[in-house]
Amino acid sequence: VRRLGPLLLDPSLAVRETAAGALRNLSACGGFEVCDDMVTKDIMTPLVALLKECSAGLDSEEMSPPEKKDQSRSSIENIANEAVNVLWNVCECSSRALSIFNKEGCLEIILKYLSRFSTNVDLAVSVAYCLQTVTEDNVELLKSFSGPALQVLESALLSPVGSLEYILLKTLVAGTIWNLKDIIPSKSQAEIINAILKTLSEVLEVDAGEVVIRMKEAEMHRLKAAAEAEDPPENANGDGLIEDDEMEEIPRKKKVRRKTFISDLLPPTNKELREATALLTAQQTALELIVNMCCSEDPSDDEWEELSSSDESDAHTENSLSEGGGQLLSPLCLSHEIHTALTSCLIPKKIFERTAFPNSIAVDVCSRNPTWKPLIRKMSTVQCRALVCLQSLVSLLDVEHLGGAPALQALVQHLSQLLFSQPDFAKHVDFLEAISSALRALLQTMASENISQCVTPDQLMTLCEAGILSSSVGVRVNVVSILGITGSVLAREDGTLETLKTIGCFLLEVATRDPSLVVAGEALDALFDVFADGREAERASVQIKLLPALKEFQPVFKAKIRKEGKGKYSPDQLCVLDNVKTNLRRFVAYQETVEKRLTT
Numbered sequence: 322v323r324r325l326g327p328l329l330l331d332p333s334l335a336v337r338e339t340a341a342g343a344l345r346n347l348s349a350c351g352g353f354e355v356c357d358d359m360v361t362k363d364i365m366t367p368l369v370a371l372l373k374e375c376s377a378g379l380d381s382e383e384m385s386p387p388e389k390k391d392q393s394r395s396s397i398e399n400i401a402n403e404a405v406n407v408l409w410n411v412c413e414c415s416s417r418a419l420s421i422f423n424k425e426g427c428l429e430i431i432l433k434y435l436s437r438f439s440t441n442v443d444l445a446v447s448v449a450y451c452l453q454t455v456t457e458d459n460v461e462l463l464k465s466f467s468g469p470a471l472q473v474l475e476s477a478l479l480s481p482v483g484s485l486e487y488i489l490l491k492t493l494v495a496g497t498i499w500n501l502k503d504i505i506p507s508k509s510q511a512e513i514i515n516a517i518l519k520t521l522s523e524v525l526e527v528d529a530g531e532v533v534i535r536m537k538e539a540e541m542h543r544l545k546a547a548a549e550a551e552d553p554p555e556n557a558n559g560d561g562l563i564e565d566d567e568m569e570e571i572p573r574k575k576k577v578r579r580k581t582f583i584s585d586l587l588p589p590t591n592k593e594l595r596e597a598t599a600l601l602t603a604q605q606t607a608l609e610l611i612v613n614m615c616c617s618e619d620p621s622d623d624e625w626e627e628l629s630s631s632d633e634s635d636a637h638t639e640n641s642l643s644e645g646g647g648q649l650l651s652p653l654c655l656s657h658e659i660h661t662a663l664t665s666c667l668i669p670k671k672i673f674e675r676t677a678f679p680n681s682i683a684v685d686v687c688s689r690n691p692t693w694k695p696l697i698r699k700m701s702t703v704q705c706r707a708l709v710c711l712q713s714l715v716s717l718l719d720v721e722h723l724g725g726a727p728a729l730q731a732l733v734q735h736l737s738q739l740l741f742s743q744p745d746f747a748k749h750v751d752f753l754e755a756i757s758s759a760l761r762a763l764l765q766t767m768a769s770e771n772i773s774q775c776v777t778p779d780q781l782m783t784l785c786e787a788g789i790l791s792s793s794v795g796v797r798v799n800v801v802s803i804l805g806i807t808g809s810v811l812a813r814e815d816g817t818l819e820t821l822k823t824i825g826c827f828l829l830e831v832a833t834r835d836p837s838l839v840v841a842g843e844a845l846d847a848l849f850d851v852f853a854d855g856r857e858a859e860r861a862s863v864q865i866k867l868l869p870a871l872k873e874f875q876p877v878f879k880a881k882i883r884k885e886g887k888g889k890y891s892p893d894q895l896c897v898l899d900n901v902k903t904n905l906r907r908f909v910a911y912q913e914t915v916e917k918r919l920t921t
Contacts, residue, residue, distance in 0.1 A: 322362040329367040329404070334396045337371065341403035344368075348410035356414035363374070365421045368407055372430050379437070401434055402444045409451035423461050432473050437577075440850045442486045445477065446599075449493035456500035462746040463504050474498055478520060485532065487526055488705040489603040495520045496610050511658040517614075518662040521607040525671035530680025532600050533696060535685045536593040544591070594692060601699040604675065608706035611668065614659055660667045664722065669714055675707035676739065678820065701752070708755035716762045726772045729763060735759050740784065747787035750796065757788060757799035764806045774810065778820045781807055782827070789831060797840045801831055805847025812855035821861035824851060829867065834873050838881060839894055842901040845878075849908050859915050868912040875905055 325347075328340035342366065348356050378397045384411060388909060408427065411418040422428070431448045438445035452474075477494045480487060495517045505513050661670070679700035687693040715723065715732075740746055740756055747753060767774055781803060788800035808824040811817040825848065832844035848871075852862045862868070881904060886895050 322359050322384055326362070326364050326367045326809045329371045334400060338396070338400045338403060339399055341371070341407060345403050345406040345410065348407050353414045356411045356418070359411055360388065360415045360418045360421075360913060364407075364411065365418060365425075368404060368411075369421070369425045369427060371404050372401065372408065373439070375404065376430050376433050379433075383553055398437075398441050398444050402441075402447050405444070405451055409447065409454055412451065413593065415456045417851055419455060419459065423459070423465070426465075428455075428462060428465050428470070432470055435477060436473050438477050438480060438487075438490060439483075441641070446486060446490050446493065449477070449490055449497065452497040453493050453500065456497050462500060466501060468503060471501070474501075477517060484599075485603075489599040489606070491520050492524050492606045492610070496606065499610060499614060504761065511661070514614075514656075514658045515662045515665070518611075518659075518666045518668060521611060521673055522666040522668055524603050524607045525668075525675055527600060527604070528680075529597075529600055529604060529700060530683040533597045533683040533693075534680070534686055535699070536597040537690075537693065540591065540593040561695075586814040591692065592698075597696060598699065599692075601696065601703055604703045605699070605706050608672070608675070608703070608710045609674070611663075611710050612706075612713050615717055623701040631740075660718075660722075669711075669723075672707050672710045672714065675703055676711060676735075678704065678742075680738070701749075703748070705751045705755040708752075708759050712755075712759040712762045715759065715766055720766065720770050720772070723766075726767075726770070729767050729772055730775045732763055733760075733767070736763065737780060738775055741780065747791065750791060752795050753788060753791060754793050754795045754799065755786070757796055757803065758782075761799045761802050761806070764803060767812050768806050774807065776809065778811070778824075782823065785827065789827075789835075794837050794839055797831070797835065797837070798843045801828060801840065801844045801847050804828060805843075805850045808847065808851030808858075808874075812851055812853075812858035815857065818857050818861055818864075821851065821857055822865050825861055825865045825867060829865070829870055833877075838885060838890065838898055839883075841878070842898050845901050845905055849904055850911070853908075859919060862912060863916055863919055868909065868916050871905065871909050871912065875909060878902060878905065 322344070323342055325340045328336055329344075331337055331340070344359070347779075348359060375397050379394060379401070406430070408418075408422070412422050431451060435445050435448040435452070474494055474497060478498065480490055480491065482488055482491070498513060499517055502510070502513070571867060669889075679697065683700065684697050687696045720726065720729065736756060736759060740760075743752075745751070746756075764774055764776075766772075785800040785804055788796045791797055804824050804827060808828075811820055811824075828844045828848045828851070832841050832848065835841050835844065848867070852858045852867060880893075882898050882902060886898065890898065
């Protein structure tokens, strides 16, 4: 870093670009420690100076003779692009870098780059990524946003789509504008939110599978034409460039909201692959942003990825599902402006469409080429993000705005079809966590409204028996919660004794044997719900010997909380576990009265 830093200001433009590219890859792949070390070694001083020089250089190039302007401007823009990526990476990982960004007036510099979006969309996209990062929870920076600065963002948001990379640009700018919501006048809030969600709706409307197929065909035609002209572009297809799956994606980092991953790097020479990747990234970002918008008023929900969701279609979907979050959220959390924009922009319908499995033809096309193969994972990620988004909608909207009982029942059928059409669904942890969360939210909503669930206990047991073996705590929590919801409904019905016994034994096994106290606590909560009331539930509890099992487990559970609690679990989790412990004592007392009454 100490050697590369001064090279950012080398007299040679080629040296500057190479040094900036090396620092970009270093900062992208190194993570928090490397980025923080780069700041310690004062990378920000030459980096900020370079950004300022590039900005001044681009201004002066506008006055150059036409024959020199294009080549020089291209070199300066390439250097600026690399430098902005370094800036983005270090600001994402280092609070000190972010503080320097604020103090050195970097905002004005990169906004000037963004204003060139019509002539250099690659540079504009890099700036938009950086802006989305630096504007998140940065009160000091928000004070720096002036009217002209907001106008630059507005121009980019409302720009016509010249390519799929413009779709990504508009999506990232929408995310930045959402981060600025606190400085937008209240009278403009509805208009801004509607503009953001209109943009996201347009992004989600595009059929990514069809685009992938079309882009791959375009690449083939281009290569064929180049071969016929006896001037094939070197490595244009990527053959020979990448040998194994672990090196399939090379240099451009893409931000997943609220998490930092080692960079996804794009092959720079393949226009068609860049376009397809830009669309999939835009759709993933759009879905993440919708979840953030729905959950923005719940400060405890920092990790949006813990949510999951899914959607339903049919005639009801046009005006059906709307928005949502996890069980911590209620419909009252959703502002009127967001609620109105979600429904008017048909966001639920668009989300539902993205919950489908990736286009099989597109998957087949990508699987045949090593440079296109990573798109299969990206298509699956979009599906999981859509399920996350759908779960949020189901949790936040009331039944009427979700399309009523028929819409919810159709959605259950859709989720069941998605789930059980994959014999090996248990192997796909991200998918299983997303769809089980969506199903959990949906069944909870239906149970609270006394809507028939349209899914058999046998199907749910199949899901739960597979899910409880998952390494993911989130999946295991979801499946025991699903059984608790279903069991509490069945407990109020006649002829459900055997099913309740099966559910009770399953939950008791999980509560007493799962290594995670969080899962065990959820299983106990589910037992409380299932056996809290109802004649069939009372009979079932006696027949499976629930009371003696819980009496035996009660001191064990207390001891595990004392022994493992403070070291392994957060204060919030410990608070929940303490409540479960209290409820377990009360439930045991209740079961004693039930058993005494039934055996007298």
